[in-house]
Amino acid sequence: MAKPRTIVTTDPELDDLNSMLRFLLYSNEVEILGLVYASSRFHYAGDPDAGVAPHRWPAEGDRLHIDEAVDAYAQVYDRLRVHAEGYPSPGHLRSLIAMGNVAQEGEYATDTLGSLLIREALLADDPRRLFVQVWGGPATLASALRSIQTEFEGTDGWDALHARISAALVITAFWEQDASFAEYIRPNWPAVEFRDMATMAWGYGTRRSVLAEHHHYLAPDWTRQNVSEVGPMGAAYRVWGDGKFMAPGDTEDYFGHAGKTADELRAQGYEVWIDPEPAGAFISEGDSSTFALLVDNGLRAHEDPTWGGWGGRQVRSDTDPHTWTNHLVLGPPDAVPEPPAASLDAGPDGEPRRDYAAARWWEFIQRDFAARLRWSVTERYADANHHPVVAVQGDLDRTVSAGDEVRVVAEASDPDGDSLSARWWQYREAGTYPGEVSLETSWGAAGLTCAFTVPEDAEAGQTIHVLLEVSDVGAPALTRWQRVVVTIG
Template identity: 50%
Template sequence: MIEPDPLATPRIVVTTDPELDDLNSMLRLLLYSNEIDIAALVYSASQFHYAGDSVKDIAPYRWPAPGDRMHIDIAVDAYEKAYDNLVRHDPRYPLPADLRRLVKVGNVKNVGDTDEPTPGSDLVRDVLLGDAPGQVFAQAWGGMNTIARALLSIEEEFFGTERWDEIYALITRRTVITAFAEQDGTFAEYIRPRWPDLEFRDVATTAWGYFASAVVPEEDAVYLSPNWMRENVTSVGPIGEEYRVWGDGKHMADGFDEGDYFGLVDPRKEDLEAQGYVVWCPIQPAGSWISEGDSSAFALHIDNGLRNWEHPSFGGWGGRQERDAHDPHRWHSVGDSGQGLAGPITDRGEVGQWFGAYQRDFAARLRWSVTPEYADANHAPRVDADGPEHRVVSAGERVELAFTVMDPDGDEVRIRTYVDENASTSRAHIELAESAVLVAIADDAPTGSVTHVIVEATDSGEPMMTGYARFVLSVE
């Protein structure tokens, strides 16, 4: 069997429920579809949203009204309106018609629904079994049930046949499930017992979610503000127009939803509670950021140089994960306090440090969507390593890491170099020389430890954009 190439561009499958932040994440994802290989966009259920089943007398729960345009289709519609401009900035943007072919309805009737195959689960099944040179990341933005149904269909077809060992090895060697926590019971009840070697990364983060204001650095709080959101997001073209912010008058589901008061303009907590709302998220000024909880899942794959997807411990715009103490194939966000709201709000995934760069990059891409001339918009600088990005070193060794910076717009670029202490397990002293970083590995660096050196390049365009290179030095 051909082993998946760990450095090949991965394919991604997205399963998603109709939470408002899933719409926001979907809009952002499509702005990055020029550099992310999207293989499926599938509606799914979760414990927070399901469509119901009249045959089994299951009522819909926090689900859009029949006939309403659903959030994936809303995002693709907006993308189609912006496509002619986007493709001027990168010809790799997929045709809207190609994206529409990836949109399917998965298992949506009930929380944890895996009763039967659906067009969505069949598409996920085909992607997991199909030709792909690298890994396949199956993302659960809601529940994992549609992914579980795809795996169950594979098991039903091949278990007990002479091909089962081959198929099991294929799936477990290249498939990674990423999820914002477990929003149904299908991982614990089916996936882990029947697929014990499958890698699962819980990529739940705080800085991309409803509680971002509690963990974003003070200097980056502006990127949550009504003024910044209005000037850089909601007023910028068809994609920005669909983006959800506080007080926008919109709602998620059909009928009264006790947890959805985001569309109301500057309500008072006591008035909301009197109307029957459960005020679980602090109220923000009208026009403010609400959430993009699932953007951490695909941020792993953005081609910014941090190589976030290559290993869970690397970290980057999509957060950083640690291995679970009880399951060698499970990783969870650093500082993970679980999905519950009890206890202090922490920066799960250590992503607050990247918030400003990711928001500015988003704003720049939104400007692409309304700018027909390449020269009239900003584009990110690139940092390329002149030599291997992974190196074996010795304790006390001095290493020179050469790199090249290119800005496509000819902007001035500010270079910053530093040791990523979060991802590193050994110390080092670094100095920036011309087009190189001089690294002195600590004399007491233990065998097996690693030092991550980041080269960060930020241009002078508007909005400023940032590219990176990550060098990983392993001590032997």
């Protein structure tokens, strides 16, 4: 199967560095077409000619975070290739790094190397969708689209080109961090799919989102053993109290300080907006949700925003049919309005839980990350754990009638010879049939089997999502899924 095409645009915040390090560990799963520096309302490089001073931007001459992450990747590239095929060479990744529209917040009138790189990908004759990840503001992407419109609007082929780009482009973003989407992209490209992937589970609010039994994946001990003390990529990963800072004089970046209370940090002039954690603890990877849907884990989340996966599960905006959102609103828990019921997954207690559509996967996400970091320092394939292989026989998408029996058979194996556990379950929130189906499952010589009868009250067009989840017993344990989508015809 062809890999998803993707371009990352990113501003220099510490969680972007962390997300970039994780993304590169999964770079074998996608075809990367660009790694582009961008601005946002939180970070911009400044424009002396326009009288705009830099804002929370690294000092001139500092190694910027994409380059820093690729430098770390280059040190472990040969070991990663031992454990999985498809990792791009460091030289190739460096050829994809470009500076976008970084001088000012939301400026998209200027062509830059980064915007021209995106423009080239948008104009390429490729039938695959193009996922442009917006970790900062979308101004660089807006600049690319604006340049295409400026050149081709009014020509004979404009309508066809406009339609082709609109159908191919998927924007995955952590909010709209400047005004260029609202000012330019949506008015001029109304059919482009925009997925707002913002979650608490991946970001600075992780501890408010993930289940209490998964908090140890954020704690200093787990993070040191599985991330920050595991090779060059782990060493580059930002954790609380590590003594590192992204930009000089940034009063919002106090994360490198260890052992200080919020009041002590405020006394030093910092704007403390989240309480300090113990040294060595997880901080944030807010933007990782924007690429998590592209990981080939069997959840197929890139195919449809409503299906859900590691980046959460989006629902359609009430005001824009081509915008999909996790409905994340940050703030004190007692002051944030409850999201629409359709955007909530039920927690282990059966009750809808805010952001659980992303948080439900956290243990699998972190163990997968730890395994890939372990690959980066392990020279022999036999000395590390690898993912189970899961394959459903027949089609993953099936059309049936109410009352029909559905039978799904799958096979699973483990490349390391580990024993496996498996379960079938109905992802009710991802489907549009509102009820529960009774699954009969078995695991024997015929494989992993799941059978159910489509309820008589199921209506044409409704869907039922059935997932097979297979885990090994390696260290760390790894999980793969297969999703079967049943549509009532």
